[in-house]
Amino acid sequence: MTKLTVGQLADAAGVTPNAVRFYERYGVITGHRSSGNARRFDPDAICRIRLALAAQRVGITLKDSAAILADIPPMSPDLDRWTSAGAELVRIGRARVSQLQATVEQLSTLDFLGQPQPAAGRPRS
Amino acid sequence: MTKLTVGQLADAAGVTPNAVRFYERYGVITGHRSSGNARRFDPDAICRIRLALAAQRVGITLKDSAAILADIPPMSPDLDRWTSAGAELVRIGRARVSQLQATVEQLSTLDFLGQPQPAAGRPRS
DNA sequence: ACTTGAGTTCACCTATAGGCGAACTTCTAG
DNA sequence: CTAGAAGTTCGCCTATAGGTGAACTCAAGT
Numbered sequence: 001m002t003k004l005t006v007g008q009l010a011d012a013a014g015v016t017p018n019a020v021r022f023y024e025r026y027g028v029i030t031g032h033r034s035s036g037n038a039r040r041f042d043p044d045a046i047c048r049i050r051l052a053l054a055a056q057r058v059g060i061t062l063k064d065s066a067a068i069l070a071d072i073p074p075m076s077p078d079l080d081r082w083t084s085a086g087a088e089l090v091r092i093g094r095a096r097v098s099q100l101q102a103t104v105e106q107l108s109t110l111d112f113l114g115q116p117q118p119a120a121g122r123p124r125s
Numbered sequence: 126m127t128k129l130t131v132g133q134l135a136d137a138a139g140v141t142p143n144a145v146r147f148y149e150r151y152g153v154i155t156g157h158r159s160s161g162n163a164r165r166f167d168p169d170a171i172c173r174i175r176l177a178l179a180a181q182r183v184g185i186t187l188k189d190s191a192a193i194l195a196d197i198p199p200m201s202p203d204l205d206r207w208t209s210a211g212a213e214l215v216r217i218g219r220a221r222v223s224q225l226q227a228t229v230e231q232l233s234t235l236d237f238l239g240q241p242q243p244a245a246g247r248p249r250s
Numbered sequence: 251a252c253t254t255g256a257g258t259t260c261a262c263c264t265a266t267a268g269g270c271g272a273a274c275t276t277c278t279a280g
Numbered sequence: 281c282t283a284g285a286a287g288t289t290c291g292c293c294t295a296t297a298g299g300t301g302a303a304c305t306c307a308a309g310t
Contacts, residue, residue, distance in 0.1 A: 036276050038287055047238055054237040057228050086235045093229035103182050104218035110211045112179035113172055161306055163257055
């Protein structure tokens with residue numbers, strides 16, 4: 001049973017069949033159809049979904065995940081491709097952290113309250 | 126001119142009049158109406174919007190910003206109220222950073238690729 | 251009086267990530 | 281052969297943060 005149905009893939013990846021179809025529409029996974037128009041997926045679709053889910057956790061959209069995954073050939077047993085895609089995720093994630101960190105530190109100056117002091121007595125000089 | 130129209134407030138806060146109405150619907154700001162049904166805002170609305178915008182940058186929704194702002198009395202010249210609200214933002218922001226950091230570090234193990242190795246050489250038995 | 255500008259409400263559009271149900275087809279087992 | 285499980289498409293619903301246009305009112309200036 002090298003091919004997976006929607007439900008099987010959904011179970012394996014820990015998502016709903018609904019989500020699987022959604023991922024297909026977004027190009028995260030690619031399937032072909034069997035007679036009767038049912039989706040069939042290669043097992044590597046599981047990894048693709050896992051990667052996309054991991055990506056979501058660092059704020060990467062499905063669309064961007066699809067772009068990353070597009071570089072990995074179908075049914076690739078090439079583990080390097082996967083690990084480097086994973087590494088890219090980590091790289092992006094670290095960048096997100098730095099960005100957020102900088103934003104928070106900048107916020108901590110409370111400068112965002114700006115000059116328009118509400119009805120405050122003395123404008124900050 | 127102690128009261129502000131939508132347009133004036135929008136300009137002062139650096140958003141569109143559209144956004145101002147949106148913020149009012151979400152309770153970020155509160156206005157009253159003048160004859161002719163036009164919105165009128167107290168100047169502290171500028172600070173409320175600024176705070177909400179700052180909050181957005183650390184992933185806080187308008188709804189949550191509204192909750193934070195609800196603790197500040199209208200037209201408050203009480204600077205402490207504002208700085209402590211700002212401090213809360215920073216606190217939440219720092220928490221977000223730690224969370225994201227942890228997520229990324231966990232991701233860096235690449236464990237998310239799971240067992241279901243694509244079509245790797247060794248058939249899973 | 252008329253125009254213009256700024257205000258109003260209402261409702262639909264975007265992107266993101268799906269959930270849910272209707273209605274229909276196909277596959278599989280007894 | 282027929283019932284049920286699982287598949288299909290389609291379209292509407294959610295939340296978030298607004299943008300955009302239609303149609304309309306209101307107050308002011310010339």
